Amino acid sequence: MPCEFNKHSATSTESTKATEIKTKETKNSKKFGAYLIPVMRRKTRIAGLHFSDARPVVGEKVRIVGYLQWYDEETMRWVPAEHKKVKLLVDGVEVAETTTNTFGEFTFEVSFTGEHEVEVVFEGTPLLEGCSVKKRVVAMSEDSRKRLMRLVRIFAILIALILLSILLVALFEVRGW
Secondary structure, eight states: OOOOEEEOOOOTTSOTTOEEEOSOOOTTEEEETTEEEEOOOBOEEEEEEEESOSSOBTTOEEEEEEEEEEEETTTTEEEEOTTOEEEEEETTEEEEEEEOOTTSEEEEEEEOOSEEEEEEEEOOOSSBOOEEEEEEEEOBOHHHHHHHHHHHHHHHHHHHHHHHHHHHHHHHHHHTO
């Protein structure tokens, strides 16, 4: 613990169980009158962070969605962090800020050119620890997107042909042809 507790003698106005904390106020304590009471900051996380398109076309709007949650030690589960500010940083520069809804969900809509490091940051509050998540986004040209889609189609057709040939071989073996 960051604080030291020392018992002192009680006066007529104080309870005999009163304690005095001989330390300065920290981010993990809260001052109540002459006393500092330790306050545990709760763990937080950004869960389910995903992009509407991990490989967007240059200039195309990308939707970034995630959930801010804090861990409840009593129920041993993650709880939505309601109405908290979350920031979006692109290559270390803040480009947007939003507030979570009642489910802890946040959404950003941005467009990209080139390759960037995207970071979603919750700076924390007196009762909640801060957290962040980083992901890489690469915006591609329209021609690159068309080539990639062509390769995906060719791959899907090859897989379908392989499965069809396996099915035909199995059918011929069962029928004895």
